[in-house]
Amino acid sequence: MNETILRLEPAHIPAAMRLNLLAGWNQTQADWQRVLELEPEGCFGLFRDGLLVSTTTAVCYGRKLAWIGMVLTDPEYRNRGYARRLMEHALAFLEARGVEWIKLDATAMGRPLYRKLGFEDEAPVERWAAVAPAMSPATTGDYVADAELDLRAFGADRSALLARLARGEAAAIPGQGFAFARPGSLAAYFGPCVARSAEAARNLLQWCLGRHAGQPVFWDLLPANEAALALAREFGFERRRELVRMVRRGAAARGSFDHDDSLIYAIAGFEYG
Numbered sequence: 001m002n003e004t005i006l007r008l009e010p011a012h013i014p015a016a017m018r019l020n021l022l023a024g025w026n027q028t029q030a031d032w033q034r035v036l037e038l039e040p041e042g043c044f045g046l047f048r049d050g051l052l053v054s055t056t057t058a059v060c061y062g063r064k065l066a067w068i069g070m071v072l073t074d075p076e077y078r079n080r081g082y083a084r085r086l087m088e089h090a091l092a093f094l095e096a097r098g099v100e101w102i103k104l105d106a107t108a109m110g111r112p113l114y115r116k117l118g119f120e121d122e123a124p125v126e127r128w129a130a131v132a133p134a135m136s137p138a139t140t141g142d143y144v145a146d147a148e149l150d151l152r153a154f155g156a157d158r159s160a161l162l163a164r165l166a167r168g169e170a171a172a173i174p175g176q177g178f179a180f181a182r183p184g185s186l187a188a189y190f191g192p193c194v195a196r197s198a199e200a201a202r203n204l205l206q207w208c209l210g211r212h213a214g215q216p217v218f219w220d221l222l223p224a225n226e227a228a229l230a231l232a233r234e235f236g237f238e239r240r241r242e243l244v245r246m247v248r249r250g251a252a253a254r255g256s257f258d259h260d261d262s263l264i265y266a267i268a269g270f271e272y273g
């Protein structure tokens, strides 16, 4: 039996999608493609006799922050240490790059492993879902990047991610906020949405729901942002999953990691933050 860790490449996407589908996750081939484009050196797979059985990705936002995602092991091959080996591999890659902070959104299954690897809880994250009600899309403008707002909200420069997402569904209210939507395997995905006010977030949500009327929509939010929670309830969303955002300080980290969750109405995805 041969077990090897390799860098994931576009040719591995169908095999990676097999793991997503087994886990019932929402990501699509395009999501895998985007992660691989953003961080071609930071996506790893464990192959057992040539079969991809476990994955972990690490998207770097400069040297300030990296986001771990796509931590998945084929159900037939769990509890053999594969996820741990891939996580240790990814952490060594990030340490060698001098990345200051590492975060991730942990499921209940993943959390024990992350705790053992030095991650600490930062904040709850929740998935909410609804069938988008029929409504006319709210008036928003074309997407224009607002790097200053996003940096204040998220704490690291994720403009490369946002530029890629802007090739899909994207909208902005100049000076007030922006939002994206994208297709998923199970439901359309609302996020990220960063806004200076609940009113702007409401318009951006209505923009998304109006485009996806009658379709299932997933929305991952930080429940500490009570205005986001209130909007989710108002538009008929229900809580589906509870995760925990976790953080690990790298050797290169100085001071604290400043960010402002009250500006974040929808996260970008569990694999992006």
Ligand SMILES: CC(C)(COP(=O)(O)OP(=O)(O)OC[C@H]1O[C@@H](n2cnc3c(N)ncnc32)[C@H](O)[C@@H]1OP(=O)(O)O)[C@@H](O)C(=O)NCCC(=O)NCCS
Residues within 6 Å of the ligand: 023, 054, 071, 072, 073, 074, 077, 078, 079, 080, 081, 082, 083, 084, 085, 105, 106, 107, 108, 109, 110, 111, 112, 113, 116
């Ligand atoms: C979470 C997941 C990736 C773990 O994969 P795995 O390859 O089975 O994990 P490992 O065998 O490397 O186990 C990792 C460690 O966590 C421990 N662990 C795993 N599940 C656990 C649980 N439910 N409770 C306590 N400890 C657990 C293992 O004992 C092991 O500890 P050790 O290294 O000290 O022996 C896998 O269960 C999975 O794909 N789950 C569905 C998708 C998911 O939730 N992914 C996490 C996203 S954040």
